[in-house]
Amino acid sequence: MGNRSDEISKIVTRAIIHKQLLPGCKLSEQTLADIFSVSRAVVRQALIRLSEDGLVTMERNRGAFVSKPTYREAVEIYDALTILEQGVAAQLSGRLGAQGWAELRHHVELQHKAVEEKNDQLSDQLGSGFHEVLVRLSRNTVIQQMHAQLIRRTALLRSLVSSRFDYCGLLHDHGVLIDLLEQGKIAEAQELIAVHHHNVVKGYLMDDEPQPEIDTREALSRYVSQEA
Amino acid sequence: MGNRSDEISKIVTRAIIHKQLLPGCKLSEQTLADIFSVSRAVVRQALIRLSEDGLVTMERNRGAFVSKPTYREAVEIYDALTILEQGVAAQLSGRLGAQGWAELRHHVELQHKAVEEKNDQLSDQLGSGFHEVLVRLSRNTVIQQMHAQLIRRTALLRSLVSSRFDYCGLLHDHGVLIDLLEQGKIAEAQELIAVHHHNVVKGYLMDDEPQPEIDTREALSRYVSQEA
DNA sequence: TCTGTTAAAATTGATATGCAATCTGCACCT
DNA sequence: AGGTGCAGATTGCATATCAATTTTAACAGA
Numbered sequence: 001m002g003n004r005s006d007e008i009s010k011i012v013t014r015a016i017i018h019k020q021l022l023p024g025c026k027l028s029e030q031t032l033a034d035i036f037s038v039s040r041a042v043v044r045q046a047l048i049r050l051s052e053d054g055l056v057t058m059e060r061n062r063g064a065f066v067s068k069p070t071y072r073e074a075v076e077i078y079d080a081l082t083i084l085e086q087g088v089a090a091q092l093s094g095r096l097g098a099q100g101w102a103e104l105r106h107h108v109e110l111q112h113k114a115v116e117e118k119n120d121q122l123s124d125q126l127g128s129g130f131h132e133v134l135v136r137l138s139r140n141t142v143i144q145q146m147h148a149q150l151i152r153r154t155a156l157l158r159s160l161v162s163s164r165f166d167y168c169g170l171l172h173d174h175g176v177l178i179d180l181l182e183q184g185k186i187a188e189a190q191e192l193i194a195v196h197h198h199n200v201v202k203g204y205l206m207d208d209e210p211q212p213e214i215d216t217r218e219a220l221s222r223y224v225s226q227e228a
Numbered sequence: 229m230g231n232r233s234d235e236i237s238k239i240v241t242r243a244i245i246h247k248q249l250l251p252g253c254k255l256s257e258q259t260l261a262d263i264f265s266v267s268r269a270v271v272r273q274a275l276i277r278l279s280e281d282g283l284v285t286m287e288r289n290r291g292a293f294v295s296k297p298t299y300r301e302a303v304e305i306y307d308a309l310t311i312l313e314q315g316v317a318a319q320l321s322g323r324l325g326a327q328g329w330a331e332l333r334h335h336v337e338l339q340h341k342a343v344e345e346k347n348d349q350l351s352d353q354l355g356s357g358f359h360e361v362l363v364r365l366s367r368n369t370v371i372q373q374m375h376a377q378l379i380r381r382t383a384l385l386r387s388l389v390s391s392r393f394d395y396c397g398l399l400h401d402h403g404v405l406i407d408l409l410e411q412g413k414i415a416e417a418q419e420l421i422a423v424h425h426h427n428v429v430k431g432y433l434m435d436d437e438p439q440p441e442i443d444t445r446e447a448l449s450r451y452v453s454q455e456a
Numbered sequence: 457t458c459t460g461t462t463a464a465a466a467t468t469g470a471t472a473t474g475c476a477a478t479c480t481g482c483a484c485c486t
Numbered sequence: 487a488g489g490t491g492c493a494g495a496t497t498g499c500a501t502a503t504c505a506a507t508t509t510t511a512a513c514a515g516a
Contacts, residue, residue, distance in 0.1 A: 060231070061496080082315070083314075140304045270500090289508065290468080
């Protein structure tokens with residue numbers, strides 16, 4: 001689509017994923033309009049796109065902010081990822097051609113190098129990338145898009161915490177997963193996926209436990225709504 | 229959210245789901261602006277929301293149309309639904325309280341009456357409703373929203389074909405599914421979910437086989453792009 | 457009658473501007 | 487320090503305008 005608002009939303013998405021725009025950051029309409037040299041109307045459209053995607057939260061008369069997921073949301077997102085990837089894994093196992101397995105192994109290889117070079121930025125990217133490749137091989141664009149959206153939201157989570165992952169362990173999981181799937185051990189593969197994501201979430205837990213800072217507005221909403 | 233564009237997009241969504249607006253229908257900006265007594269800008273925002281949801285397709289300089297899913301898309305949507313519900317089922321089995329099972333059975337009861345009264349409209353609605361309740365019981369709003377979006381898109385599919393479902397059979401599946409889950413027979417429950425959705429898609433096959441009518445523009449796009 | 461061309465009208469995508477409602481920040485007062 | 491009130495900034499929406507593109511209609515020719 002050749003829409004200006006679409007381009008802008010994609011650019012801002014990239015900025016958010018690359019931790020240039022951090023959760024909670026205000027996205028002023030006029031500021032963005034100046035930055036992209038477009039009218040406020042176009043910026044609003046871009047912000048709406050972003051909010052539909054979950055990366056941005058719009059508050060009436062207050063404006064748009066980069067979303068700040070709660071811990072609960074993090075768990076839900078990884079649960080959703082687990083379910084999607086378990087389903088895809090079951091479909092792929094036994095049905096994927098040699099070229100598919102090769103692509104997965106190649107991806108693990110790439111990440112292996114990134115980890116060895118201690119390139120955390122790249123390791124991170126390739127880490128998510130593996131899961132994306134896995135889903136892409138299912139050849140189901142609907143699932144692919146849902147999954148991609150979830151991955152974008154995990155990027156939000158990563159910029160919310162300064163967690164240090166056990167990249168080596170997570171990477172090892174990827175390799176084992178491929179083996180299990182190729183051998184048709186679906187149940188074990190699915191269990192591994194669940195544990196894998198569970199480990200990632202645990203990595204978040206370290207410094208972002210229950211709730212970092214509570215939004216007063218949200219905390220009081222239930223009381224305000226039933227005031228006399 | 230108190231946005232006007234949000235309200236409008238929800239109203240149009242209802243109209244599409246209720247088959248008042250059919251796939252392929254043109255959604256003129258000015259027309260909608262007149263209908264809702266708002267400016268074109270607000271209508272554009274609503275249309276963007278709808279297109280992000282997949283119910284509406286926007287074509288540059290041509291406008292917005294109610295989406296017309298292909299058969300392939302239908303299969304992909306039901307595959308996605310299958311995966312989501314299989315995952316939710318596995319989580320629910322053994323973990324859901326008595327109240328949860330009761331709610332599910334109650335829902336089947338309601339649909340049973342609707343089918344007896346030959347109220348197809350209501351049967352349809354409750355049919356999707358059962359799946360929504362199932363997912364709601366997972367208490368995962370992320371999965372819930374993804375699932376709800378898929379359900380909306382299945383409504384699109386239903387208005388695209390004049391299929392007559394075997395409501396009785398589908399309803400029976402729901403009852404059996406509850407039994408299987410309550411007994412902890414996860415694998416069988418998951419298989420039933422897959423077969424259930426497969427049967428629904430087969431119902432669509434009857435009169436909407438490969439492609440109803442091909443969009444010339446789309447059909448020729450690959451040739452036009454590489455013309456001399 | 458059918459086909460192809462051309463001109464007019466309609467539609468979209470985007471901008472600019474104005475305005476009411478609301479929120480924010482800050483000086484001010486107790 | 488802590489509450490009050492106002493000025494300025496921001497959002498949400500309306501209207502008006504314009505270029506680009508598409509659609510429609512009229513028209514001419516085979």
